[in-house]
Amino acid sequence: MDKVRFGIIGIGNIGTVHARYLLAGEITQACLTAVCDNNPDKHAAIRQLVGNDVPIFSEAQALLESGLVDAVIVATPHYDHPALSMMAMRRGIHTLCEKPAGVYTAQVEEMNACARECDVVFGIMYNQRPNPLYQKVKDLIDSGELGEIRRSNWIITNWYRSQSYYNSGGWRATWKGEGGGVLLNQDPHQLDLWQWLVGMPVRLRAFCQFGKHRQIEVEDEVTAYAEYANGATGVFITTVAETPGTNRLEIVGDRGKVVVENGTLQFWRLRESEPAFNARWDQGFGEPECWQVDIPTGPECSDHQKITANFAAAILHHTPLIAPGLEGIRGLTLSNAMHLSTWTDDWVALPFDAQRYLALLQARVASSQEKHVQSRTLDASGSW
Numbered sequence: 069m070d071k072v073r074f075g076i077i078g079i080g081n082i083g084t085v086h087a088r089y090l091l092a093g094e095i096t097q098a099c100l101t102a103v104c105d106n107n108p109d110k111h112a113a114i115r116q117l118v119g120n121d122v123p124i125f126s127e128a129q130a131l132l133e134s135g136l137v138d139a140v141i142v143a144t145p146h147y148d149h150p151a152l153s154m155m156a157m158r159r160g161i162h163t164l165c166e167k168p169a170g171v172y173t174a175q176v177e178e179m180n181a182c183a184r185e186c187d188v189v190f191g192i193m194y195n196q197r198p199n200p201l202y203q204k205v206k207d208l209i210d211s212g213e214l215g216e217i218r219r220s221n222w223i224i225t226n227w228y229r230s231q232s233y234y235n236s237g238g239w240r241a242t243w244k245g246e247g248g249g250v251l252l253n254q255d256p257h258q259l260d261l262w263q264w265l266v267g268m269p270v271r272l273r274a275f276c277q278f279g280k281h282r283q284i285e286v287e288d289e290v291t292a293y294a295e296y297a298n299g300a301t302g303v304f305i306t307t308v309a310e311t312p313g314t315n316r317l318e319i320v321g322d323r324g325k326v327v328v329e330n331g332t333l334q335f336w337r338l339r340e341s342e343p344a345f346n347a348r349w350d351q352g353f354g355e356p357e358c359w360q361v362d363i364p365t366g367p368e369c370s371d372h373q374k375i376t377a378n379f380a381a382a383i384l385h386h387t388p389l390i391a392p393g394l395e396g397i398r399g400l401t402l403s404n405a406m407h408l409s410t411w412t413d414d415w416v417a418l419p420f421d422a423q424r425y426l427a428l429l430q431a432r433v434a435s436s437q438e439k440h441v442q443s444r445t446l447d448a449s450g451s452w
Contacts, residue, residue, distance in 0.1 A: 072162070072380045075137035077128050077152055078144035079114050082166055086141050089116060089373050098381040104131040128152055132159050139164065139383060141193070141376070145239055146171050146246055150179035153393075158184040164191045165381050167256040169396030171247030172429055173404055174422040176397045183393055188394035191379045196257040197390050198374040200366035201333050203317065205326055206265055208363075215323030215341055220266045220302040227254040227306065234284050235420065235439055241284035244436035247429065249278075249286030250308050251403035251408025258306075259326065259399035260391075266302065266319060268398060269294035271417045274406035281309030285436060292406050324358070333360045388442040
């Protein structure tokens, strides 16, 4: 085939984003040939968005068995991601899943097992991985320029969300509807990047605050501390109720420090490693010579199109995926572990007991309540 025929399952905020760039022809090796949304009340507005030539389905199975698509983007609420992805993969449909991969690791383990069995391309929409800033940080780490990682800190608090945002959907910020708060809805990209850059910790201790600043069931503020096999440590701080917010990633190695903040990358390089300096220095006060190095990068971006274009190229030309779907479980493992640490008021060793986490989550789902929903319509720009 010359172009991958895409379907989109779920036409809400993010599904609309995907539909617009596919319809605009921004992905040269892809086109939109079908969409699905299980709310028929939205179909008239969706028709205005996609035009008369793109069929609209009410059931995902009907779209997947229509013969109209080679691949799908799963853009539904979180709980449905694994089941719909598996439904597609088992029918030979290449699958690009929106983040997060799921709500709890047990369901994502099942999805990953299905992906390994099916002869399809499986990706996840981690659209921050192509960001030139984080690409360069990974290069500095992988090339050894930064040396052995000793510490990482990520303060990511520029997620400000008002109460009206949460009131816009009955499923928002509920255990039943989303299965989590800021960690699962706003932070999946950062949790993925954190582990992509410095690896997975061996254990962590977290303090999640549930409904501290907003009338919601789930976490709206989190502070977590992680420990790694080599002795390195990490801190992750996030909230939806702080303004002005901060987005600062700092990673320290034994050969320097890198900071990503305000769309820029700063790198301080030690002329010799800290352990080497410490071993030879006998003058008391002193420290290794340090150079502030200008690192060329492209502008900061958050690019769904690059992930989709790369996914299409993987189908057509076997191009390696930027964000393999099998890796989606890693960031989710971190957010689940942060919940589990808070719920049990204890350290959590990784990997943790997925069934224990699921049981504790289900207890919260059982008492979860949807909120009153403010009515919304699709506006002229194609946004809900």
